[in-house]
Amino acid sequence: QILKVHTKKVPLADDVDMSVIARGTPGFAGADLANLVNEAALIAARQNRKVVTQYDFELAKDKVMMGVERRSMVMTEEQKKVIAYHEAGHALVAALTPYADPVHKVTIIPRGMALGLTMQLPMDDKHCYDKEYLEAQLAILMGGRIAEEIFMNTMSTGASNDFERATKMARAMVTRFGMSETLGTMVYEDTDQDSYFGRMSAKTVSEATQQKVDTEIRNILDDQYALSRSLLERNRDKVEAMAKALLEWETIDADQINDIMAGREPRPPKVVPAPRASGDSSGGGVAPATAPA
Helix, strand or coil: CHHHHHCCCCCECCCCCHHHHHHCCCCCCHHHHHHHHHHHHHHHHHCCCCCECHHHHHHHHHHHHHCCECCCCCECHHHHHHHHHHHHHHHHHHHHCCCCCCEEEEECCCECCECCEEEECCCCCCCCCCHHHHHHHHHHHHHHHHHHHHHHCCCCHHHHHHHHHHHHHHHHHHHCCCCCCCCCCCCCCCEEEEECCEEEEECCCCHHHHHHHHHHHHHHHHHHHHHHHHHHHHCHHHHHHHHHHHHHHCEEEHHHHHHHHCCCCCCCCCCCCCCCCECCCCCCCCCCCCCCC
């Protein structure tokens, strides 16, 4: 409803879907949404379009949330290939995991600190997360590194953020959320307490128990790693097709991903962006973003 207010005087194309834009901008205040509409209008104007399209809103949303595209960044074809397979790994596991949010877009265009991005859009607002959903996120986060290993026979630093988020999530499942069948429903983390002398750290578990906690966290991560690897091994053709599409078009949307998952040739993009420069200079590490941690 707020988006409709801000777009009242903006000529919109027939393909604009406000519900999709709203789902992709959780937590935006009215001023943020007004800025989003203005950015979309500027993008359309630069392309000499008389109306603002859904594509313009997608570009504006990415710019507002993640920063300006770094198309001037020069990367070798080998680096682009690693990033493409990394993101394809995330996307395929997300598409095949029942409890995961639908994949909305995958891109290998650098933005901010990230060299690639896999974006998922929840179908509705989430105020709490069940165990199956969190396990699905762990499998998705593992997919990028596993795809590098299987298809490129290498390991890059791009998975560092994935592993950091996965470890924090698994630790919270065990120590805070009571989602471990082995350790049961008990809080196993150190807590900070207020006292007369200020904040003090209170030790809540013994060293022996902490070892059990660490083992259970390792088991949860290993289980989801094995699941993710199994999905990628069984669907090599789809990963190859997704990586090929990313290398050709740099960004693929939900329709193209659905085509690939159904075994069809992906439809061409609605708007083909300008190509990014390639060369011999080295790029940075991949830092893909997935669903909310």
